[in-house]
Amino acid sequence: MKRNIVIATLTAAALAGGGTVAAFAAGDDEATATQRQAGTNARAAADHDDDSTDDDSAGHDSAGDDRTAASRGSVTAADAIAAALKHTPGTALAADFEDEGAGTWEVTVVQGDGSEYDVRIAPGSGTVLGAQRDADDDSDSDSDSDSDDRAELAAAKGASTDAREAALAAAAKGTVTEVGLDDDNGAVAWSAETVKDGRHGEWKIALDSGRVTQDRDED
Known part of the structure; x- marks a missing residue:
């Protein structure tokens, strides 16, 4: 109870x-x-x-x-390099997608006389938007930076794999967003950045064979 x-x-x-x-x-x-x-x-x-x-x-x-x-459009890094070289003949040292504003590909080209140009490419059509000479490309300078630039240019000219071929090789790992020369303690190789399924990758492409390996320094 x-x-x-x-x-x-x-x-x-x-x-x-x-x-x-x-x-x-x-x-x-x-x-x-x-x-x-x-x-x-x-x-x-x-x-x-x-x-x-x-x-x-x-x-x-x-x-x-x-x-x-998606903002890079249908124009790949290799396409941008090819368009830049057609407009400004020379040796392509780098290609980088600049995603500020409308976004453009920017390809660095060095001509035979040593003059360096930044060639801008539209990501949707591959149209050359303009080419601007780099005012800091004085080949007579003895600075360490210019010396490194000349070494990289020499390596690119003597390579069996050029920037466009390096971009094509790295494309097997994902969408290439940047490709350029990388000097790691005197060992020069192409370096590429990719994105695939929301993940970023860093790769090295051998100048002679075009072999792609993961960049362990950036892992």
Whole structure:
């Protein structure tokens, strides 16, 4: 009798406060089981919310990378290099997609007299938008930077694999966003950056064989 009065009193108090009353069974074991089940359901709901948040975040990051890749249009790095060399003959040293504003490919070309040009290519059509000579390409300078530039130019001219071929080789790893020469302690090779399925890759392409390997220094 006293037990029933206590249960009735607790139930009335919970209803008066606007709370949710857990069903009390006649035995203590049943009440404990009901409370344990409620706790399990709450934890499952929390875990589901956490998983949903993680999935949404991952999807957002991947979508951002996909939009960036799409902005390059149908013109590949190899296409941009070919268009630049047709407009400004010489040796292509680098190609880079500049995604500021409307976005353009920018190809660095050095001509036979040592003059260096930045040739801009439209990513959608492959049209040459302009070519600007680099005012800092003074071949008479003895600075370390100019010396490195001359060494890279010599390496590119003597290579069996040019910038366009390096871009084509790296394209097997994903969409190429940048290609250029990299001097690693005197060992010069082509270096390329790619994006595939929202993931970025760094690669080296041998000047002689065109073999593509992962750039461990950038891993």
